[in-house]
Amino acid sequence: MELRILHTVEEMAAVERLQGVIWGGGDLEVVPSHLLVTFAHNGGLVAGAFAGDELAGFVYGFPGLDTSADSPRLKHCSHQLGVHPNYRSAGIGFALKRLQWEFVAGQGIERITWTYDPLLAHNAQLNIAKLGAVCSTYIRDLYGEMLDGLNAGLPSDRFQVDLWVKSPRVTACMTGAAGPRPTVADLLAAGAVFVNPASPAGHPVPPGPAWRTAATPDTWLLEIPADFQALKVADRARASAWRQGTAAAFETLFSVGYIVSDFAYEPGASPWAVYVLSK
Ligand SMILES: CC(C)(COP(=O)(O)OP(=O)(O)OC[C@H]1O[C@@H](n2cnc3c(N)ncnc32)[C@H](O)[C@@H]1OP(=O)(O)O)[C@@H](O)C(=O)NCCC(=O)NCCS
Incomplete structure (x- = not known):
């Protein structure tokens, strides 16, 4: 794979086409090339990963302001990352985000934010576990009703994650220096508690109201x-129960000082896909 920073109208048109392949949903759902060119010419970054002449993945974002702090602070707002279905789980998503991190670090900007659907384990593994982003912001139905093939049918709830560009945690992730991370078994042995313990048959279940006890462990685990x-x-009804149950659980945990600090994906016959929330 060759990674390149994109500038031309032709390159942006290839990004438009790939959006259509990844998200579907028609022309109105596609971020158009004139906007991508505008980002690229005004301090933003549009980058692509190529297999020969074929665009296999892209990422783009633009400078923005964090308005939640006492005074506005510069950040890079990353809006879309997409990898063609034929090329997923091969490290292309990571490589594009690492290029974005290098570019933003070179601009002296300390924070990158983006959003993703917290129920997507594949995205969580990339964003939290591999890249080192953290999250303490849950936004319900951020984009309203979405009509594309990946998002239609459920409220567009999102995590807004923070990637602290110069932090030791992120630097270790980006440079391959991060050590082995604890497994779910390690975390349980160290006192972590499940928000939503699996069913007796071992299947994940959406968080209900019952977990809100007086317990305040250092680490909560939330399976998705x-x-x-x-x-x-x-x-669809069960998917909706997952959306509602996890929204309430994350909002409650964030409001009392926990943040999403890790994600454990352990594939296999009964895979674990588990958020780790630390005080
Ligand atoms: C999200 C996306 C960009 C990831 O790209 P990618 O090239 O597959 O990412 P990477 O290969 O670098 O990392 C993916 C990781 O998830 C893991 N993974 C795959 N399926 C998984 C699952 N069901 N649950 C958890 N992790 C999973 C992969 O094994 C890999 O981790 P590893 O390297 O530790 O093995 C890609 O899946 C995509 O385009 N999705 C659709 C669009 C989208 O959701 N974009 C992001 C929001 S804008």
């Missing part, structure tokens, strides 16, 4: 489905 997109297609 390993393949939420498949669950959405198979059982």
Whole structure:
């Protein structure tokens, strides 16, 4: 794979086409090339990963202001990352985000934010576990009703994650210096508690109201489905229960000082896909 920073109208048109392949949903759902060119010419970054002449993945973002602090602070707002379905789970998403991190670090900007659906384990593994982003912001129905193939049918709830560009944590992730991370078994042995313990048959269950006890462990674990997109297609009512249950649980935990600090994905016969929340 060759990684390149994109500038030309032709390159942006290839990004438009790839958005259509990844998200579907028609022309109105596509971020147009004139906007991508504008980002690229005004301090933003549009980058692509190529297999020969074929665009296999892209990322783009633009400078923005964090308005939640006491005074506005510069950040890079990353809006879309996409990898063609034929090329996923091969490290392209990571490589594009690492290029973005290098570019933003070179501009002297200390923070990158972006949003993703917290029920997507694949995205969580990339964003939290591999890149070192953290999260303490849950936004309900951020984009309203979305009509594209990946998002239609459920409220567009999102995590807004923070990537602290110069932090030792992120630097270690980006340079391959991060040590082995604890497994779910390690975390349980150290006193972590599940928000949503699995069913007796070992299946993940959406968080209900029952977990809100007086317990205040240092670490909460929250399991999500390993393949939420498949669950959405198979059982919309259960997918909706996952959306509602996890929204309430994350909001409660964030409000009392926990942050998403890690994600454990342990594939296998009964895969774990588990958020780790630390005080
Ligand atoms: C999210 C996306 C960009 C990731 O790209 P990618 O090239 O697959 O990312 P990477 O290969 O660098 O990392 C993915 C990781 O998730 C893991 N993964 C794959 N399926 C998984 C699952 N069901 N649950 C948890 N992790 C999973 C991969 O094994 C890999 O981790 P590893 O390197 O530790 O093995 C890609 O899946 C995509 O385009 N999705 C659709 C669009 C989208 O959701 N974009 C992001 C929001 S704008």
